[in-house]
Amino acid sequence: MYGGEPGGPGLYGRRSECDRLEGMLAEIRTGRSQVLVLRGDAGIGKTALLDHMAGQASGCRVARVTGVESEMELAFAGLHQLCAPFLDRLDRLPAPQRDALGMVFGLQEGNPPDPFFIGLAVLGLLSDAAEERPLVCLVDDAQWLDQASAHTLAFVARRLLADSVALVFATRESADEPALRQLPDLRVKGLGDVDAHAVLRVALRSPLDPAVLDGIVAEARGNPLALLELPRGRTPAEIAFGFGLPSTMPLASRMEHGFLRQLQALPPETRKLLLLAAVEPVGDVILLWEAAERLGIGADAATPAEAAGLIDLGSRVRFRHPLLRSAVFHAAEVGELQEVHAALGAAPDLDPDRRAWHRAQASPGPDEEIATELDRSADRARSRGGLAAAATFLERAATLTPDPARRVTRALAAAQAKLQAGEFDTASELLVTAESGPLDDLLRARIALLRAQIAFAAERTDEAPQLLLSAAARLEPLDVGLARETYLDAFSAATFVGRLTGDPGLREVAQAVRRAPTHQVGKRELILDGLAALYTDGYAAAIPIRRRAVQAFHSNDGSGADEPRLLWFAAIAAANIWDDEGWNVLSTRHVRVARGTGALSELPLALNSQIVALLLSGEQAIAAALVEEERAVREATGSNIASYGALVHAALQGREIPACELIDATVKEVVQRGEGIGAMNAYWASALLLNGLGRYEEALAPARKASEYPLELGMPAWGLIELIEAAVRSGDNRVARDAFERLSETTGATGTDWALGMESRSRALLDTGDADELYRQAIDHLGRTRVKVELARTHLLYGEWLRRDGRRIDARGHLRAAHDQFSAMGAEGFAERARRELAATGETARTRAPDAREKLTAQETEIARLAALGRTNQEIGAQLFISPRTVEWHLRKVFMKLGVSSRKELYDALPGEVRISIPG
Known part of the structure; x- marks a missing residue:
């Protein structure tokens, strides 16, 4: 039975919670990671449960972190607590991860590290530590972790799998921590009456009338801390006749009030010492006494607080409970807080960022010296990847700046940092x-630009393009380069909302760009001018400059700071002008540059583009592996970009129920979010799926929606292809002919093999009398491209036409080719359609028996491919956001499924299309 006094062998009424935690310990001892978030009200017993887990962790190493309210603004403060014991293992990490963590902890200098390299470094560090013995990481008061630490630890928690690591967070029930929302959790509720009575009897010093006892239990609502703390500091008469506070006061406030009653009995010097301890977040005893000496507080001031069990001044300063620290802090007057902050900020050996923060909190008014210190702290925070901390330092610096003009500059810098940190409301304030303050035209234009960027980042509303346009117009006479960059932002915003936007749309952005002054010639200018030409002069007129833009990226493997975003525009332009080779090169380069530069916010876009290019090339296995990587990246980064690659993959697989569920969910999500380009891609995927299944009449509606806006940035012409096929097969020749006229405006203008092949095939579908020759032309053109899916579809359509023309023998060759190609690609819907057509000619299609290689999951395929390329476990883990130990676990499963025993045997055991992707 779990029972006994606090600190004893068990906990009252917590059998199920303790069993869950002990079960986690059993799992990590077998090499399986465990993650849990304990949620509950203040005082409900979360810390006691963490203590219990630590006490049961025999044979394990225990690392503890405690969030501190006054330390929330210091970047990676929580991570420092967790990782400090393991820093001697830094040299075992890959260089990019080692450098990232070194910069975070101030061990080296360099460019600001990407937060996801930091996450991978912590993951690797904990995984390495767990190699020696299982590791238990306990994070108490997670609601008070600094933002950078919270996001990093949540990242680590999501990526743990086959490591002997348990990561347990304890947080307030009411806390809103987005980083922890997706993790497994356990609600810690109040004790039942029997256990509550038992706990209360421990707290009472004398017997109590049963009716009063019942009243106290009801008042505490099963909260163990309330049962233990509320009676403290009260006389027996108070307990018997006047116990309790007004029931309208929240329980946490009543407990803080109870702590305050205990504090009131202490000498003034003791209360001030407690305030010093509450404000100093590190728990440094030496620093505490140095500050106390500056305030004239003697060593004997601690005795009453220690005797009352309120605080422990051992190796570190520890309050009996976080609510006690909170009560001390919130009960202080402004002048008292300024006094203790000044004493702490005067410490000569204090970390410069903490010194700046204490001095800022101590300042009664504007102070340029302190504001300058805060500026330097913001620079250091940025260099370590602490955007939220940098924003907070800058915000306080602006408040303390006496000069009005400089205050404006600092407020703008703070707003920019708050925007980057995702704190949109504060940025607007x-x-x-x-x-x-005093503003010149450039400052007014920069404010307008920031307001537009906040609007787009916060809500993706259709107001963002207009705001960005206005900001760009104001910047034109002041800073041409910044104005042109802003116009590209406006194109991004208008592209994102696409068909869901009102005015202005893409055409109005283009018109503004054409009126704007030009800037230095470069790749950005080619992209911008190509987009402007597309929406002002039309598709055909824009082709020359868009080709130059594609060629500029095709021949230049630069990797500047803006390269990832520009590569997305360039790759989309290549696909839009039917340049399959350019699309393949640029989408591949986009992924490589995004990975190499750590531009992980761009990586989902890059992967989606490459996935679709690979799928249309028939490289289904590689595309499926990248779908898995894209999912991992979105999960790791919290990206809300729709998984376009996963949509197309599901549609080509032809598995109706899971594909329709994914498509329907995506449409609902992107429309609600205002992502017009996402809606277009989802409708196209739906039409592709239904045409593959031979459900032509159902394919008509999504095909119409996909092709509704011919100049929408993306692939509306692909929707026209589906619309032509669906309309012809449904007997609606008028719709088919209209769609063909629109399609031929793009295919005829570019004249590439891909474009001409699609035009010939679509014209043949209309059966204008020369279908036989047109299908042959289409096969000839598409045979010279990478788009093998369209080649297989052309064989299928030609075979269907030949069978209906009574030429069954001729039809069989094309239908057999289509069936074999679709089967090899995993395009089950189209393969089944080809099988049915073959059966109608009197031939039975050969079915391939699945072998062990096809039993690999997408993630296992990608891990096997990377291992066959010679990548180490660390390198594979870094690319797929998992630990090296997890890579090893997956590889053991791969070896078992493929019947191999070493990496050397992997290449020959992999599916053919995966081997092709591996350079010889």
């Missing part, structure tokens, strides 16, 4: 502060 800082813009209001900036507007209250």
Whole structure:
């Protein structure tokens, strides 16, 4: 039975919770990671459960972190607590990860590390530590972790799998921590009456009338801390006749009030010492006494607090409970807080960022010296990847700046940092502060630009393109380069909302660009001018400059800071002008540059583009592996970009129920979010799926929606291809002919083999009398391209036409080719359609028996491919956001499924299309 006094062998009423935690310990001892978030009200017993887990972790190493409210603004403060014991293992990490963590902890200098390299480094560090013995990481008061630490630890928690690591967070029930929302959790509820009575009897010093006892239990609502703490500091008469506070006061506030009653009995010097301890977040005893000496507080001031069990001044300063620290902090007057902050900030050996923060909190008014210190702290925070901390330092610096003009500049810098940190409301408030100062035209334009960027980042609303356009127009006479960059942002915003936007849309952005002054010639200018030409002069007129833009990226493997975003525009332009080779090269380069530069916010876009290119090339196995990587990246980064590659993969597989569920969910999500380009891709995937299944009448509606806006950035022409086939097969020749006229405007203008092949095939579908020759032309053109799916579809359509023309023998060759190609690609819907057509000619299609290689999951395929390329476990883990130990676990499963025993045997055991992707 779990029972006994606090600190004893068990906990009252927590059998199921303790069993869950002990079960986690059993799992990590067998090499399987465990993650859990304990959620509950203040005082409900979360810390006691963490203590219990630590006490049961025999043979394990235990690392503890405690979030501190006053330390929330210091980047990676929580991570420092967790990783400090393991820093001697840094040299075992891959260089990019080692450098990232070294910069975070101030061990080296360099460019700001990407937060996901930091996450991978922590994952690798904990995984390495767990190699020696299982590791238990306990994070208490997670609601008070700094933002950078919270996001990093959540990243690590999501990527743990085959490591002997348990990561347990304890957080308030009411806390809103987005980083922890997706993790497994356990609600810690109040004790039942029997256990509550038992706990209360431990707290009471004398017997109590049963009716009063019942009243106290009801008042505490099963909260163990309330049962233990509320009676403290009260006389027996108070307990018997006047116990309790007004029931309208929240329980946490009543407990803080109870702590305050205990504090009131302490000498003034003791209360001030407790305030010093509450404000100093590190728990440094030496620093505490140095500050106390500056305030004239003697060593004997601690005795009453220690005797009352309120605080422990051992190796570190520890309060009996976080609510006690909170009660001390919130009960202080402003002047008292400024006094203790000043004493702490005067420490000569204090970390410069903490010194700046204490001095800022101590300042009664504007102070340029302190504001300058905060500026330097912001620079250091940025260099370590602490955007939220940098934003907070800059915000306080702006408040303390005496010069109005400089205050405007700092407020703008703070707003920019808040935007980057995702704190959109605070960023908007800082813009209001900036507007209250003296402004020149450039500052007004920069404020307008930031307001537009906040609008787009926060809500993706259709107002963002208009706001960005206005900002760009104001910047034109002041900073041409920044104005042109802003126009590209406006194109991004208008592209994102696409068909869901009102005015202005893409055409109005293009018109503004054409009116704007030109800037230095470069790749960005070619992209921008190509987009402007597309929406002002039309598709055909824009082809020359768009080809130059594609060629500029095709021949230049640069990797500047803006390269990832520009590569997305360039790859989309290549696909849009039917340049299959350019699309393949640029989408592949986009992925490589995004990975190499750590531009992980761009990586989902890059992967989606490459996945679709690979799928249309028939490289289904590689595409499926990248779908898995894209899922991992989105999960790791919290990206809300729709998985276009996964949509197309599902549609080509032809498995109706899972594909339709994914498509329907995506349409609902992107429409709600205002992502017009996502809606277009989802409708196209739906039409592709239904045509593959031979459900032509059902394919008509999504095909119409996909092709509704011919100049929409993306692939509306692909929707026209589906519309032509669906309409012809449904007997609606008028719709088919209209769609063909629109399609031929793009295919005829480019004249590539891909374009001409699609035009010939679509014209043949209309059966204008020369279908036989047109299908042959289409096969000839598409046979010279990478788009093998369209080649197989052309064989299928030609075979279907030949069978209906009574030429069954001729039809069989094309239908057999289509069936074999679709089967090899895993395009089950189209393969089944070809099988039915073959059966109608009197031939039975050969079915391939699945072998062990096809039993690999997408992630296992990608891990096997990378291993066959010679990548180490660390390198594979870094690319797929998993630990090296997890890579090893997956490889053991791959070896078993493929019947091999070493990496040397992997290449020959992999599916053919995967081997092709591996350079010889």
